[in-house]
Amino acid sequence: MKDSDNEDDRNKIEKLIAKNFKLSISLGLIFLTIILILPVLNEFASDIMLKPVFGNFTVTLIYTALFIFIMGWIIPLYYTLETDKREREYEEEHK
Amino acid sequence: MILNNPLAIILVLLIVGISVAVTIFSRRFTRTTADFYVAGRGISAVQNAMALSGDYMSAATFLGIAGLVWLYGYDGIWYSVGFFGGWILLLLFLASPIRRFGAYTIADFVSGRFHSQKLRLVVMLGTILISVLYIIPQLVGVGDILGVLLGWNYMTGVVVAGILMTIYVVVGGMKATTYNQIIQCVILWTAMFVTVALALQQFGFSYDNLLTQVSGYTQPGNWLDFQNSFSLILGLVLGTAGLPHVLIRYYTNPSGKSARWTTVGTLFIIGTFYMMAPIAGFGARALLGDDGGLNTALPLLAQYLGGEAFLGVVVAAAFAAVLSTVAGLMLATTGAIAHDLYTNIINPKASEEKQLKVAKLSTLGVGILAIIVGILAQGYNVAFLVGLAFAIAASSFFPVLLMGTWWRGTTEKGALAGLVVGIISSTTIIITNIIGLHNLSNPAIITVPATFIIIYVVSRLDGQIPYDTDEFMLKVHMPGDENLEKLD
Numbered sequence: 001m002k003d004s005d006n007e008d009d010r011n012k013i014e015k016l017i018a019k020n021f022k023l024s025i026s027l028g029l030i031f032l033t034i035i036l037i038l039p040v041l042n043e044f045a046s047d048i049m050l051k052p053v054f055g056n057f058t059v060t061l062i063y064t065a066l067f068i069f070i071m072g073w074i075i076p077l078y079y080t081l082e083t084d085k086r087e088r089e090y091e092e093e094h095k
Numbered sequence: 096m097i098l099n100n101p102l103a104i105i106l107v108l109l110i111v112g113i114s115v116a117v118t119i120f121s122r123r124f125t126r127t128t129a130d131f132y133v134a135g136r137g138i139s140a141v142q143n144a145m146a147l148s149g150d151y152m153s154a155a156t157f158l159g160i161a162g163l164v165w166l167y168g169y170d171g172i173w174y175s176v177g178f179f180g181g182w183i184l185l186l187l188f189l190a191s192p193i194r195r196f197g198a199y200t201i202a203d204f205v206s207g208r209f210h211s212q213k214l215r216l217v218v219m220l221g222t223i224l225i226s227v228l229y230i231i232p233q234l235v236g237v238g239d240i241l242g243v244l245l246g247w248n249y250m251t252g253v254v255v256a257g258i259l260m261t262i263y264v265v266v267g268g269m270k271a272t273t274y275n276q277i278i279q280c281v282i283l284w285t286a287m288f289v290t291v292a293l294a295l296q297q298f299g300f301s302y303d304n305l306l307t308q309v310s311g312y313t314q315p316g317n318w319l320d321f322q323n324s325f326s327l328i329l330g331l332v333l334g335t336a337g338l339p340h341v342l343i344r345y346y347t348n349p350s351g352k353s354a355r356w357t358t359v360g361t362l363f364i365i366g367t368f369y370m371m372a373p374i375a376g377f378g379a380r381a382l383l384g385d386d387g388g389l390n391t392a393l394p395l396l397a398q399y400l401g402g403e404a405f406l407g408v409v410v411a412a413a414f415a416a417v418l419s420t421v422a423g424l425m426l427a428t429t430g431a432i433a434h435d436l437y438t439n440i441i442n443p444k445a446s447e448e449k450q451l452k453v454a455k456l457s458t459l460g461v462g463i464l465a466i467i468v469g470i471l472a473q474g475y476n477v478a479f480l481v482g483l484a485f486a487i488a489a490s491s492f493f494p495v496l497l498m499g500t501w502w503r504g505t506t507e508k509g510a511l512a513g514l515v516v517g518i519i520s521s522t523t524i525i526i527t528n529i530i531g532l533h534n535l536s537n538p539a540i541i542t543v544p545a546t547f548i549i550i551y552v553v554s555r556l557d558g559q560i561p562y563d564t565d566e567f568m569l570k571v572h573m574p575g576d577e578n579l580e581k582l583d
Contacts, residue, residue: 017572021501024187031183035176035332036325043321050314055303061313064172065373069366072179076186076362080355083191087352087574 016090023082027075034071038063103245103407107414110282111259114275114418118263121271128438128450131268132199132430138273138347144360146273147344149280151178151361152368153229153420154236155481157283157413158390160369164376165383165392168312170319171376175369177328177485181335182365184493186358189336192500192571194345194354200430201339201492206439208499208567209507215435217514221491222339222431224518226424227468228484229340233424234469237417239390240410253469256414260422261462264429265455269347272422279419284368286412290393291371293400294378302374308381323536330539334485337492340420340427351574425461433457483525483537490542491517498550500571503564509554517546 042049042060049060125131138146156178163171196204202218205211234253241252263271298304306313319327335341348354379392382399397409433454438445445453491514498505498513524538535541561567 014568016574017568020572024501028184028187031180031187032332035180035328038176039315039321039324039328042315042324056306056310056313057303058313060315061169061306064169064176065370068176069179069370072183072366073362076183076359079187080359083355084352090574 016086020083020086023079027079031071031075035068038068100245100403100407100410102404103410106407106411107241107245110279110411110415110418113278114259114263117274117278118267118271121267121274124270125266125268126451127447128199128434128454130270131451131454132343132426132434133346134269134273136197136347136349138349140348140353140356141360142273142277143344143348143353143357144364145280146276146347147341147357147361148364148368149276149278149283149415149419150344150423151341151365151420152280152283152416153481154233154240154390154413154417156368156372157287157416158236158240158393159232159481160372161376161379161393161396162387162389162391163318164312164373165379165387166389167318168309168377168380169315170317170324172373173319173324173327174331175372177331178335179362179366179369180328180332182358182362184332185336185341186355186362188497189342189500190345190354190358191351193342193496194348195351195571195573197346199343199346199434200427201342201496202431202435202439205495205499205510208505208564209510209561210563211507211511212440214507214511214514215439217511217518218492219431219435221487221514221518222435223428224522225339225484225488225492226428226431227465228487229338229481230421230424230428230465231468231472232481233417233421234465235472235474236390237414238469238473240394240413245410249473250470254466256417256421257462257466257469260418260425261459261465264422264425264462265458268454269426272419272426273347275422276419279415280364282412282415283419284364286397286409287368287371287375289405290397290400290409291374291378293405294375294382294396297378297382297400305374305377305381309377312377312380320534322540323534326535326537326540329543330486330489330537333489333493333539333543334487337488337496338485339431339488339492340423342492342496343427343430344423421465425458425465428461429454429458432461486525486537486539486542487518487521489539490521490546494543494546494550498547498554502554503568504554504560505550506554506557506559507561508557508559509550509552512553513546513550516549517542520545 050058052058053062129135160171160174163174193204196207198204201222202215205218206215237256238249238252241247242249345354348357375393379387379396383395387395394406394409398406437453438450495510495513499510521538521542524535527533528536
C-alpha cells in the first residue's frame, strides 16, 4: 500500500474517532445533566420536587427511582445500536 | 459457635459446594496467564453481563442500600442511582477501547499509552488501594451477617468467606470466577426480587400504599445536605467507570462490540436490581420500624416476611454477594502485584509457568491480607466504605483513562500528575473528614475537576506526546473485530 493510501485511511479513521467522540460526549453530557441536576433541583426547587404526582409519589421520587433508570437504559441502547451501525458502514466501505 | 438457623447453614454450604465444584470444573481451563487473568478472552456478552452484575452487586448493594434507605429514607437511594449511573459513562467512553487494547490490567492500558514504568507503578498502587478499600466492607458485611444471623462470631464468617474465595481464585482463575459470578448474580437478583414481592404483598402489591407507611422518609435531606449529595453522586458515577475490578472484566470479552453489549446487558440486570433495593429499604422501615439495622435491615425484613426459611435464603444470597465481589477484587489486586509489579518491573523475563505460579501465590497473599484487614475493620458501614473506594477511583483512574483514551495531547507527565493529585487529594479529604476537620464526606466535587485540570495543564506545559500515540488511538478506536484479532 502506498503512503498516500495509509494517510487517507488514517484521515478516515480519525474522522470516525471524532464522530464517535461527538456521539459519546453528547450522550454522556445528557446523562450527567439528568443525574447531576437532581440534587440541584431538590435544593433549589424543592416546592416542585416535593409535589405529589400521584398518591405518595412526588416528582423527586419518580425522577430518582424511575426516570433516571429508564434514561439509563435508553441512552446505552441507542449508543450501542448507533455504534454498531457506524462500524458496519465503515467495514462495508473498506471491504 | 451457635447454629440457630440450620436452613441458612445448609444454603451457605450449598453455595460453598457449588463454588468448589465450579472451581474444579474450571481448573482444566486455567493453564496460561491469559486463562488466569482474562479467561482466554472467550467470555460472551451475555455471560460477561451476568458475571459483571454478580461482581458489582456486592454486599454494599445487597445489604447496604436497603439498610441506608431503612435508616435515612430517600437519601439512601442516591447510592442506587450512583452505582447504576457510572455504567453509562463506562459504556460511552471506555468499555470498547479497553477491550480493543486487549491486555490484562489497567496498568497495562495506561503503560501502553504512555510507555512509562512510573505510571505503571502508580496505577498498580492505586489498584491495590481501591481494591483493598472495596474488599474491607465486603468482608465486614459477611462477618456481620453471618455473625448476627447465624450466630457465628464475626471472625469465623470473615475467615470462612476469605478462605473460600482465595481457593477458587487461585485454582480456577478468571474462568471459575466468571462462572461463580454468573451463578451468584442469579441468586442475588432472585433473592431481591422475592423479598420485594413479599414486602409489596403486605401492602396489597401497591408501592403507593407502602410509601404511605413511611411518609417521613420519602423526601431528601434526612442525611445528606446539597453539597454532600452532589459530591456523592459525582463520586459514585465517575468512580464506577474507574474501578479496576470492573474494567479488567472487559478484557475477557472476545471483541469491542461484545464489550458494548456486555455493558447494555449489565445495565438491565443491575438497573432492575437497584430499582428494587430501595423498595426493600422502605419495606423494612414500614414493617420493622426501628428494629432494623444498617447492614441487617434486608435479612431482618426477609425473616419478618418468610420466617427462618427465607432468612436462610437471604443470608446465603448475601454470602454469594460477598464471594463474587471479593473474587473479582482479588483478581484485580493479583494482576496488579503479579503482572504489573513482578512480570513487568521485577522480572520481565519470567517464563509463562513462573508468571502463573507468582499470580497464584499473589492471590494467596492477597487473600490472607484481606482476611486480616476484614477482621480489623469490624463495625464499619458497608455502603459508606465502598463510597470511599469510588471517590478515589473517580478522582484518579477515570480522568486519566478518559483523557488518555480520547485526547491525544495527554502526556505521561500529565497523567502522572493527575493520578498522584487525584489519589492524594481524595484520600486527604476523606481522612480529614473522618477526624472532623470539615463535613465534606465525599471529595469528588473538588478532586474530580482538579484532576482533569491538572492533567490538561501539565500535558499542555509538557508537550511530550508519546511517539506512537496515533497508533494507540487507532488500535483502541478502530472499528471491526477482525482488526482487533490482528492487533491482539
